[in-house]
Amino acid sequence: MTRIVQVTTQTSGGPAEHAVDVAVGLAARGHDSHVVGPRTPRSDAATAAGVTWHDVPVVSKRDLRGGVASARRLRALRPDVVHLQDRRAGWLGRALAPTLRARQGRTGVVYTLHGVADGLSDLVAGNARAAERRRRDGWYYLTGERAITRWGRGRVVVPSAAVAAYAVEHVGLPPGIVDVVPNGVDPRRFGGHRSTTGDPVAVWVGVLAPVKRVDLLLDAVAAVPRLRLLVVGDGPLRGEVERRCEASDLAGRVELAGWVDDPAASLASADLYALTSDAENCPLSLLEAMATGLPVVATTVGGVPEVVRDGVDGLLCPAGDVGAVAGALGRLTAEPYLRTMFGAAARERILDGYTLDHCVDGLLATYAASRGGA
Numbered sequence: 001m002t003r004i005v006q007v008t009t010q011t012s013g014g015p016a017e018h019a020v021d022v023a024v025g026l027a028a029r030g031h032d033s034h035v036v037g038p039r040t041p042r043s044d045a046a047t048a049a050g051v052t053w054h055d056v057p058v059v060s061k062r063d064l065r066g067g068v069a070s071a072r073r074l075r076a077l078r079p080d081v082v083h084l085q086d087r088r089a090g091w092l093g094r095a096l097a098p099t100l101r102a103r104q105g106r107t108g109v110v111y112t113l114h115g116v117a118d119g120l121s122d123l124v125a126g127n128a129r130a131a132e133r134r135r136r137d138g139w140y141y142l143t144g145e146r147a148i149t150r151w152g153r154g155r156v157v158v159p160s161a162a163v164a165a166y167a168v169e170h171v172g173l174p175p176g177i178v179d180v181v182p183n184g185v186d187p188r189r190f191g192g193h194r195s196t197t198g199d200p201v202a203v204w205v206g207v208l209a210p211v212k213r214v215d216l217l218l219d220a221v222a223a224v225p226r227l228r229l230l231v232v233g234d235g236p237l238r239g240e241v242e243r244r245c246e247a248s249d250l251a252g253r254v255e256l257a258g259w260v261d262d263p264a265a266s267l268a269s270a271d272l273y274a275l276t277s278d279a280e281n282c283p284l285s286l287l288e289a290m291a292t293g294l295p296v297v298a299t300t301v302g303g304v305p306e307v308v309r310d311g312v313d314g315l316l317c318p319a320g321d322v323g324a325v326a327g328a329l330g331r332l333t334a335e336p337y338l339r340t341m342f343g344a345a346a347r348e349r350i351l352d353g354y355t356l357d358h359c360v361d362g363l364l365a366t367y368a369a370s371r372g373g374a
Contacts, residue, residue: 094152108370160303
C-alpha cells in the first residue's frame with residue numbers, strides 16, 4: 001500500500017476541491033490516502049470515504065507556526081508521495097523535499113501548477129492580462145518557481161497543455177518533469193438530470209474577483225431578453241456585483257447565491273453554464289457543469305478550448321468580447337434544441353476523458369515517475 005499525502009493550505013477554491021477529489025479517488029483504489037491542511041466543508045465526507053485528514057492550517061506565507069506544524073506532520077507521516085496542491089503548499093513541500101527523502105529514501109514530490117499569477121496571465125496562450133504586471137512577479141513566479149522546483153527535484157503537474165507550455169517556455173522548467181494531467185470530476189456526483197421551468201437560467205460558479213469578469217457577464221446577460229442568471233460564489237467584488245444587479249436592465253433577473261458547499265444542486269437547476277474569465281487553466285466548475293449536462297458559453301482562455309469543442313459542447317468567445325458573449329447566450333436562450341444537443345455532448349466529453357478516474361490514472365503515473373528519481 002502506497003502512502004500518498006495531499007497538502008493544501010486553502011479551505012475553498014479549485015485547488016482545495018481538487019485535493020479532496022484526488023484523496024478520495026486514491027482511497028477508493030486502496031492507497032493509504034491522507035490530506036494535510038485546514039478542514040473544508042468536504043472533510044467529513046472525505047474521512048468517511050477512507051481519507052485520513054490532518055487539520056493543520058497555514059493561513060499565509062508568513063505563518064511560520066503553521067508551516068512548521070505542516071513540516072513536522074509530513075515528516076512524521078513518512079509518505080511515499082507528497083502532492084502539493086496550491087502555491088503555498090508548493091513552496092513549503094519542495095523546500096522540505098530533501099529532508100523527506102533523507103528520512104524515507106524515495107519520497108516522490110509532486111506539485112500541481114493550478115494557475116498563473118494575474119499579472120503574468122497573458123503569457124498563456126489565449127489569456128488576456130488580468131492585472132497590472134508587478135516588479136516582483138518575474139522573480140517570484142518565474143525565477144523563484146524555477147529555483148524551488150530545482151531544489152525540490154520533483155515533478156510538476158499542469159492540468160492543461162496551454163499552462164504546461166507557459167511552465168516550460170517562461171518559467172524555464174525542463175519539459176521532462178512537466179506532466180499534463182487534466183482535472184477530473186466524479187460524474188456520479190454531477191448527474192445528467194436537470195429539471196427547469198420558465199425562462200432559461202444561466203449559471204456561473206466561482207470567486208467574484210476581477211479575473212473572472214463577472215462584470216462582462218452581467219452586461220451580456222442584460223442584452224439577452226428572457227435570460228436569467230444564477231451567480232454561485234462570493235469574493236471581493238460582491239458589492240460591485242450587487243450594485244450592477246440593481247440596474248433597470250438586470251433588476252429581478254439575477255440571483256446571488258453566495259458560497260455553497262456543493263454546487264451540484266445549483267448546476268442541476270440551470271439550463272446553461274457561462275464562463276467569462278480573462279484567464280483560466282482547466283477550471284473545475286467547467287468540468288462539473290459539463291458533467292451535469294449543461295451546454296457551455298465560455299471564453300477561449302487557457303485550457304478551456306482543450307476541453308470545450310466549439311459548436312459541439314457549447315460556444316466559445318474571445319476574452320473580453322461582451323458582444324460575442326451576448327450573442328452566444330442569446331443563441332442558446334432562443335434554441336432549446338441546441339441546448340439539449342450541446343449538453344448531451346458536454347456530458348459525453350467528460351465521461352470520455354475528464355472523470356476523476358482519468359485524473360487519478362494520470363497522477364499515479366506521475367507519482368511513480370517522481371519516486372523513480374525523475
